[in-house]
Amino acid sequence: MRVTFTLNGRETHADVAPGATLMELLRGQGTVSVKDGCARGDCGSCAVLLDGRAVTACLLFAGQVEGRRLTTAEGLADEVGLHPLQQALLEAGGVQCGFCTPGILMAAKELLDREPAPTHQQIRVGLAGNLCRCTGYTKIVEGVHDAAAMLASTRPHAGAEGSDDD
């Protein structure tokens, strides 16, 4: 069946099996930031933004994104450079093997779009569905704090499709 949606600002058509998951659709298209960690909603490494909300791509059928707007980690950076969240996570030491990073970025992006100055606890709650085997989380939480500060001090970064809070 054919599914039409917006992926990182571009209208996209995909032919998929009716029982395919969104993760299968996206990885099949080469959107490999979407990681297959557990395929059952436990790890968050497949998180993407669906109409601005972070969801696990492994627990959605591909057909559920018909007509909707998707953002993946590929949609964060632009030709000018990394998104402040990516930059801050790197600088804080919140990236080691990097497997969890795209999912963490998407969960953090939703959080900062909703809550530009989150508390420590809000960051922990916002990232509660994302597992990281390497960093111990402290650096990730620091990175999200730093990103919030960077975003507050600069003009909002446009990324591939601008802010997702509309």
Next chain:
Amino acid sequence: MPLTQITHYHRPDQLDEAWRLVRDGDGAARLLGGGTDLVVRCPPEATALVDLAEVGLRYVEPAGDGGLRIGAMSTFTDLLEHPEVAAYGAGAVGEMLAQVGSVLHRNSATIGGHVVRSRLSDVLPVLLALDASVVVYTGEQATWSIAEYLDADLGPHVVVEVRLPPPVAGSAAAFVRFSRTEFDHALVNACCRVDLDQGVVAGARVVIGESVTVGRRVPAAEDELTGGPLTPQTVAATARVAREAVSLHDDWIASADYRNHLAGVAVERCLTTVTDRLQKGGS
């Protein structure tokens, strides 16, 4: 791996069309809410998905009687962000929703899919304690109390709405869950509601759930509480009765003794919070 047995994906925009697809599918057509359960637990006989996204079931509206009508396709995030739903039961609904899975999961999972799924749940004990009801469609609409709905074997049906009754003055509820980690399923959870009338407990709900069961009222504990004042002593006595009345299961994660003990602690904590909430005015 795609679910290779699925050969059709329908997106009806009318409730009746969704119902006909399921009725005529004879078990092969499955309704799709958020998908968080169906993706991993799609039964082998299912060959078609009937996505309810376009049917218009994502809403929260006041009901004519002063309660709330919650469309089946409302996600847990929709409900957590809805001030009246989150504040319902003197905050018990929001308290519970904030502990269901993670934000990633609350953004997809729907209340309709949850009540149909009827398995280990933090949501159902709260719906039971609040006397919620479920509106189902099978060519015509029917309303079931949540307790009747969970016990009934309805066959194919579409859940259209979950309803919360009009808030009762002098009433408050609270929810507590114990799990090994924040993201894990509850070992035990509980929701208690007390309706106070001039300092006397006029109505009580004590519901205990655990992994594998959906939550059950504990009539002996409700009787213990009803008819007297709500004091630390009556709270402790009710918790003791609840612990003795339930018979929770034993597995490699926790013994039955431990679960029963937790059930008593959960009831005591719920009722202590309820007492505080009632002192602040309740619902």
